[in-house]
Amino acid sequence: MTGVIAGQPLSHGPEIPVNRASNSDIPSFPDDGRVPVSARKGDVVDVQRRVRSRLVVAAAVVAVLSACDARSVTPVAQPNPASSVSSPQVRDVAQVASARVVALVGADGSSSRALVSVGSELLESVDTPVGSAVRAVAGDGRVRLQVELGDGTRAGGLARVPAGLWQFTVDGDVAVLRDPLTLWEIRRIRVGAGWGACSTGEVVVQSDGTNRLVTRDPRNLVELGSVRITGHWVAAQRLAGLACVQVEGRPQVWALVAGSDWVVRVDPGRGVVTAVASLARIRAEKVGLGGAIGAIAATSEPDVFWVSGAFPYRFKVRLVIGS
DSSP states (O other), X not given: OOOEETTEEOOOOSOOOOOOOOGGGSOOOXXXXXXXXXXXXXXXXXXXXXXXXXXXXXXXXXXXXXXXXXXHOOOOOOSSTTOOXXXXXXXXXXXXXXXXXXXXXXXXXXXXXXXXXXXXXXEEEEEETTEEEEEEEOXXXXXXXXXXXXXXXXXXXXXXXXXXXXXXXXXXXXXXXXXXXXXXXEEEXXXXXXXXXXXXXXXXXXXXXXXXXXXXXXXXXXXXXXXXXXXXXXXXXXXXXXXXXXXXXXXXXXXXXXXXXXXXXXXXXTTEEEEEEEOTHHHHHSTTOOSOEEXXXXXXXTTEEEEEESSSEEEEEEEEETO
16 A cells, blocks of 8 residues: 655555465365264354454554554645655755744735835835736835836846835836835936845846846946856756855845745855745745745844735734744
8 A cells, every 4th residue: 555745655664564364274065055964163152263363363464554654754845736846855955944924914915025124114116907016015015106117128126225215127128226215217317127135235246037036236237247046956947036145154145946835045155045935835924825935024023024925914923033
């Protein structure tokens, strides 16, 4: 009796030997079912005892194998039913973080592509029916201000820098520098697709929909370098929204794995994954929450992030390493 999970056969442990009597141990009777006079009463009793013994042993074997099934089956994490992204293997993970929802606010369900936390507000990049937009969202979820990009391109990453707010696009190869208060356009430049972006304070880090992270000058987005994630499960995935943080004085980037609930922490200087977490907890908070997570933003609180997608809510989560 075997089972299969994710294409792997389940082992039920060593086979339990069953003692079998040879045919010579059992008295033979005629084919018509009549017991011959020569057959002793003890022989019949012995046959009945052997049959009952075999039935007991067979029942024990079934019970043991069923128990092995129950212990061996470990559900494979599939937080987002629509996701085609596989789960990371334990050997791939440097550190594992758990996600805890600490707050949520209402949203209008627009497809969120990027978030930046600025004081009590969130700056958000979203897809709209006519293209994409950037908007300022108050702490209660109300949209205070929205500006359309206006050229039919899809929204991309956001990075707050001293000169303003860089807004990238996914398919337009354009980045727009905006005033973070009024969202007015200051200038735009040609640059590669920016699925996600964030600022470490010294450089802008950009994802381009592959396993590559690009570092850029925050003043003009001139490329300073890039790294690819190698030797890890995420090397075969696409990175999307980014959130820059400091870990023990070193810049690190939490990167969403596109089309999934997974987020990985990467050292942008070496391309090494330092931690991984599942954000599937937000779906437990609101049953039936569909769609992929599209945006993540660091906050002023250590290990606390805003998370959004095409959801009727924005979630504030805490990522706790090692729990």
